[in-house]
Amino acid sequence: MITAPFDYETPETLDEAVRMLHENGEDAKLLAGGHSLLPLMKLRLAAPTLLVDLRLVPGLHHIQRENGSWRIGALARHADLQDTPELGVASAAAKQIADQQVRNRGTIGGSLAHGDPASDLPAVLVALEGEVSAQGRNGLRTIPAGELFQDYLTTALAHDEVITEVRLPATDGWGYGYEKFTRRAEDWAMVGVCALVKKGADGSCEDVRVGLTNMGSTPLRATAAEQALRGGSLDGDSIASAAEHAAEGTDPPGDLNATPDYKRHLARVLTRRALVAAAQA
């Protein structure tokens, strides 16, 4: 419950932050909302010797719409997303993260950079095929969702790279649903499903995305379920039979509360429920 000793810096520019990370090597860590990093440090599962706090760095708090896409600053809080319903499924998912205290602190940048497959926003980013901008020593680069998450708590970010912005395509004309299964209201997801459906003029499924939370070492797309539904009818039976494919190709780890089989079952049930919600919208 007490961290190992560490130094603490509050750079006022992005460049300064990147420089500090670079100069101090792997032992330096960025601090955003602190709600993933600090618990690990208090349990001494992480012991960075330097924390580089982003709080004074300007230009990382925005949520704005521009040319059919949402630009969200890395330091936007879960609560800010929650309070911006126009974001659609990202807002709906943010609303289901933990409790209000956590949502008031945690940031979208921190949540994505942490790379925890049990977190809610990574699956949303993957389902929406969004992207992040990351500032490093050699300037700014764009990392698409499909490349960001590499393994459990491992991302494509270099240790001295800072996510500055997250971009999500606007989903006008799409319906959505985020289904999160927990034991208690404020728990992490045992399994979560993010579904988006675009209806054609005839009411059929023009396009569909399904993202899975906590079904593997990274957030996943349920591509088999998507394929089964895309172009077809959106009636209850079609959705139900497409959802049966939701766990195909997944190999979720078992834990205290769930066996791998049970998780796969949950993925199917939640996919159906999320798709029904998305198709109704």
Added chain:
Amino acid sequence: MTSVGQALKRKEDPRMITGRGYYTEDIQLPGMLYAVIVRSPEAHATITSIDTSAAKERDGVVAVYTGEDLAGDFAGPLPMVWAPPGVEINTPEHWPLKRGEVKHVGDPVAVVVATSRTAAFDAADDVIVDYDPKPVVVDPEQALEDGSPLVWDSFGTNKTHEWAVAGGDFEAAEAEAEVTVEARYVNHRTSGAPIEPRCSVAEARAEKLTLYSTTQIPHIARFVLSGMLGIAEDKLRVVAPDVGGGFGAKLQVYAEEALVLALAKRLGRPVKWTETRSEHMTTSHHGRDQISYVTLTAKRDGTVTGCRARIIADLGAYQQLLTPFIPTLGFPVMGGCYAIPSIDLHFTGVFTNKMPTDAIRGAGRPEATYWIELTMDKLARELGMDPLELRRKNFVRKEQFPFETALGIVYDSGDYHGSLDRLLENFDLDEFRSEQAGLREQGIHRGVGFSTYVEVCGLAPSRAVGPQGVGLQAAFYESANVRVTPTGSAIVYSGISPHGQGLDTSFAQIAGDILGIDPQNVEILHGDTDQGAWGWDTYGSRSLSVGGEALARAARKVQDKAKRICAALLEAAPEDIELTDGKYQVKGSPDKSMTMAEISGAAHIPPAELPADIEPGLEESSFYDPENFVFPFGAHACVVDVDAETGKVSVVRYVAVDDCGPAINPMLIDGQVHGGITHAIGQALYEQVVYDEDGQLVTGTFVDYALPTAAEVPGFETDRTETPSPTNSLGVKGIGEAGTIAATPAVTAAVMDALQPLGVLWLDMPLTPVRVYEAIQAAQGNGAGPPSSQQGVRLDEHGRGSAGSGPTAPDEGGAS
């Protein structure tokens, strides 16, 4: 107007809710040092070496000690205080720091003392301990099998003891039974998890030691710790400042309390130790962990003729204060509310490589109530009888009280039929059944469960539970001292030691009414062994029925003296003075009266008119040893919805009718009932202490140990009946544990009722989604694997032990 019976707001709340409470952790003493304990990450191992040299070199470190270093500091080990005549209980020596071997994850092996808590933490990481692992056993039934690894080689068995009690002729009942039902129940391991973890501060001033500690039992702690330290009792003062909940977890004398005292004595400086939450989960004692094999015998008409239980209690690796006694504490009510002519009980205690169990809220009685209630349901199914009808048929009838059970226990008073009737006035069962049928057609699985309970509390008649009775090496009377100050406030010293129950308020109400003083001007002091009379502290729902009675008796003595003073000054006979509306007045002459302030003024600064044979001062004490226990009872109904697709259970309605005698403060009763039911909903659906098969604790944080929150419980509907106890003059019983004792069977029965159309007949708690889902699958013939999340599970390499990614540090006893 009397204050008793009013929903007075809690006197203690303004300071608690504005952050002005004074807890042990708030104590800062000049020159204070901080202790951090190095604990075993192994469940069972030989300590081959401990290297403290690097830790000692750290900045701020004052000392690092191992068990060897402190071997001479203790006159005796941590004691276990149950010694029933004729029963031998295997009791290993239990020292604050382990030498030789460690027996469970979290066993203390060294202590670091430094000038700051952070420095002590850092240095603790540098203490290098080498272990040679030994075979581990975590399952109590496996531990009893031949060839099981032994927790203690020296005893040659993992069996700690056997204890039996019986009354009536069960064998005859079994031979003649028209119907017999049998069942096996698992009452899994839980944690007390009070909001305030443990903390102890010790201070040495010359010869005198003071311990400030988060304890429910300062008096017992002084008694035990002075012995352990080999000092006279007058040289040790134990203080329990504000204590943030206990739930039994602080009804213990812990190694850390003895350690800080020894360290303060050795180092001549105050020493503080504060538990982390993960340490709490690992090394504050656990509760429950029982397996019961139950048989009920009956006639076809539903008359229950016999009850037998074979109980296996997992005691963990050591015997703590009451460890082997707790499983048996429920024995007086093991026949439930029913007049059962033969009862036959047998207990077997077992060592395993886990933290010892001991009292957790309800302590033995939740387990007893769980199995008798659920077996009554099973018997009803077997007989094709309505379960409530079966209960009514077997309830002890109102006119049978005081009722002597087959075990010779005398239930003081009750009206079990009345209680169930009142429940059904609040809960329309016919309406529910038709609603349930409608919902089932829509695929919604709603169920109701009932629990009609009697519990035993008010610990206790010393003759019944002390050395002459059940064998506890203690007495259980209570004391109070009531003093009225010169200006008419009252100061009450009580031997109880409340820690969140609201007793500062209910005691002020009782004393205020008897003395004729506004309860706001009655100060209740407790929890300091250097104040007031000897007492036996707070546990087992004893404070009101034993401590409150002692207080009432002392207050009445004060009232008598006040009347004598008043009579002398108003020139009347003491018998003619009556207390009405806060005034002592002469019967029939309302104009001749005095307030308590005036009387007390005269008592402290005696006027010439006061006869010389009336001693000055206004202060009296009383000691009260009850003649019998008290037996609260009630009837609860729980409604749940089960999502048959995912297995998730939600409690949608809860109705409770409780009877704890006349209400001193109905709001406090509701609060205790709400908390108690929540505690039991926690056990039934969410909470479980889980060790894997290597003895590693998997539930080391609140991410994994799932306490229910406000979102998981419904608004509670509470009602009461009031049947006074003849045992004490207030007629009161106890209410602190009733909800916890009553509710696990109600919740479980509700889930079984919901699942019945799906073919699921039985499931052990906790009724987690995966368990319920797998049971439904199995019942539908979809063959699921073995039940999940059981003790001794093998988690795969990814078993992060949580629904998400709650981190659990291996060195804090979590899964590695």
